[in-house]
Amino acid sequence: MTNQVQRFLSPAYSILLGGLKHSGKTSVGQQLSSMLKADWVDLDDVITKTYLGRTGDTIPDGVFPPRHMVSTLGAEGFQALEAEVLHGFLAQKSEQADDRMPDAGLQLLSLGGGTLSNPRIHSTITTYKPGILFIDGDEEVLYGRIRDGGLPAFLEGDDPRERWSRIYARRRRDARRLADMIIEVKDESIDDIVQKCLITLEEYIHGRK
Ligand SMILES: Nc1ncnc2c1ncn2[C@@H]1O[C@H](COP(=O)(O)OP(=O)(O)OP(=O)(O)O)[C@@H](O)[C@H]1O
Numbered sequence: 418m419t420n421q422v423q424r425f426l427s428p429a430y431s432i433l434l435g436g437l438k439h440s441g442k443t444s445v446g447q448q449l450s451s452m453l454k455a456d457w458v459d460l461d462d463v464i465t466k467t468y469l470g471r472t473g474d475t476i477p478d479g480v481f482p483p484r485h486m487v488s489t490l491g492a493e494g495f496q497a498l499e500a501e502v503l504h505g506f507l508a509q510k511s512e513q514a515d516d517r518m519p520d521a522g523l524q525l526l527s528l529g530g531g532t533l534s535n536p537r538i539h540s541t542i543t544t545y546k547p548g549i550l551f552i553d554g555d556e557e558v559l560y561g562r563i564r565d566g567g568l569p570a571f572l573e574g575d576d577p578r579e580r581w582s583r584i585y586a587r588r589r590r591d592a593r594r595l596a597d598m599i600i601e602v603k604d605e606s607i608d609d610i611v612q613k614c615l616i617t618l619e620e621y622i623h624g625r626k
């Protein structure tokens with residue numbers, strides 16, 4: 418734990434909020450940041466801005482921007498852009514950071530559903546050592562939300578439920594390996610998850626586990 422706290426207090430001082438698709442990374446991050454008075458951004462939004470600025474493309478009405486980018490760039494192209502944007506973001510935060518106090522300048526970044534399984538982010542994590550909090554959602558609950566919201570490209574085809582089962586197991590394993598903090602969630606509300614995050618972060622910062 419001491420090592421983790423030291424890492425947490427390094428100048429970059431960023432917390433990455435990970436989780437599988439529809440685990441609540443965006444909703445939780447937004448709420449958590451206002452309670453912590455922390456800066457907050459959503460990685461999917463930063464990727465979208467970068468993509469639009471570079472390509473001059475537009476996102477069709479009603480389409481989730483990452484879904485559009487995966488369709489134009491391909492899954493590999495999206496992952497490359499995701500890793501590049503995450504690296505640029507943490508590099509910039511690291512440059513901006515001087516000797517911050519532990520309770521000042523906290524930066525919260527909600528990741529995409531596939532970010533922690535993107536192998537291209539590994540060197541960035543090793544370089545900037547952000548704290549990684551993983552919202553470990555339930556397979557069935559997440560699938561229900563994803564199905565109701567419209568299946569993403571990676572679940573299209575025969576037997577999406579079975580595909581999800583395999584992707585869920587792989588992504589969950591990858592994320593748990595990288596995570597410094599893990600919050601296990603079944604069907605709790607966003608408010609309840611935010612409360613769990615607050616307690617876990619506090620323990621992490623103060624090394625009180
Ligand atoms: N704990 C929850 N209880 C009920 N609904 C939830 C919960 N968490 C997320 N949702 C719903 O799931 C959908 C996705 O939420 P959100 O965008 O916060 O998740 P995400 O993890 O950022 O998703 P993505 O991986 O697509 O970026 C929204 O419709 C949201 O209301």
Ligand SMILES: O=C(O)C1=C[C@@H](O)[C@@H](O)[C@H](O)C1
Nearest residue numbers: 438461483484528529530531
């Ligand atoms: O689960 C996923 O693979 C993804 C989730 C979104 O947040 C986006 O980052 C993108 O659509 C990939």
Ligand SMILES: [Mg+2]
Nearest residue numbers: 442443461528
């Ligand atoms: Mg999101």
